[in-house]
Amino acid sequence: MINCLLCDQPISTKESFSNIFSFSKSQARTCQVCKAQFEKIGQKHCPSCYKYDEDKECEDCLHWRKQGLPADHLALFQYNQAMASYFSRYKFFGDYALRKVFASELKLMGKEWKDWQLVPIPLSQKSLEERGFNQVEALLEEAGLSYYNLLEKKETVKQSSLSRKERLETQQPFCLISETVPAEKILLIDDIYTTGQTIQHARKILLKAGAKTVKSFSIAR
Ligand SMILES: [Zn+2]
Numbered sequence: 396m397i398n399c400l401l402c403d404q405p406i407s408t409k410e411s412f413s414n415i416f417s418f419s420k421s422q423a424r425t426c427q428v429c430k431a432q433f434e435k436i437g438q439k440h441c442p443s444c445y446k447y448d449e450d451k452e453c454e455d456c457l458h459w460r461k462q463g464l465p466a467d468h469l470a471l472f473q474y475n476q477a478m479a480s481y482f483s484r485y486k487f488f489g490d491y492a493l494r495k496v497f498a499s500e501l502k503l504m505g506k507e508w509k510d511w512q513l514v515p516i517p518l519s520q521k522s523l524e525e526r527g528f529n530q531v532e533a534l535l536e537e538a539g540l541s542y543y544n545l546l547e548k549k550e551t552v553k554q555s556s557l558s559r560k561e562r563l564e565t566q567q568p569f570c571l572i573s574e575t576v577p578a579e580k581i582l583l584i585d586d587i588y589t590t591g592q593t594i595q596h597a598r599k600i601l602l603k604a605g606a607k608t609v610k611s612f613s614i615a616r
């Protein structure tokens with residue numbers, strides 16, 4: 396008998412047994428009540444970034460299109476209350492065990508994108524030291540997916556200490572670790588997609604370095 400990682404209630408053997416034969420082929424880590432709190436993004440979503448309940452391209456994506464780099468993102472779940480509290484426990488309280496919650500979904504994603512090089516969005520050295528792990532890498536490792544670290548996050552000045560003008564001219568927060576990009580097709584992986592700012596910075600730098608196509612993926616949007 397194992398307990399749900401989110402509510403600590405025991406997961407019934409029937410539940411975990413049926414899970415063995417479902418698509419995930421792995422032991423359930425969360426009970427069905429908790430898992431049901433996460434809402435999958437349905438058919439109705441922005442075609443460019445998966446923002447849910449959008450019929451056509453959303454405001455954020457129109458912005459990126461105007462900037463000359465249209466978003467090309469997909470996400471699995473809506474960023475709802477359950478997702479917010481999951482990420483707060485996982486990232487800010489550093490509950491490393493929670494990397495297991497989405498392992499089966501990520502495993503499936505990895506199968507669909509097997510010809511693509513997965514590249515996680517990095518943390519700054521400071522955040523990495525504070526948290527003790529990169530939450531995206533931990534998710535991928537738990538799902539048994541290999542990835543390539545191509546990017547490094549520069550230490551950035553706190554936004555609040557910048558002038559308004561400086562804040563508007565958001566600087567490129569990433570640099571490349573290797574001089575060349577070893578894959579033509581790259582899928583950037585992040586945990587949460589908000590406006591797309593972070594992902595777009597990363598895409599820009601990889602495309603400039605020679606990647607042919609750079610798409611992106613996140614657990615939540
Ligand atoms: Zn639960």
Ligand SMILES: [Zn+2]
Pocket residue numbers: 441442443444445446452453454455456466
């Ligand atoms: Zn969009």
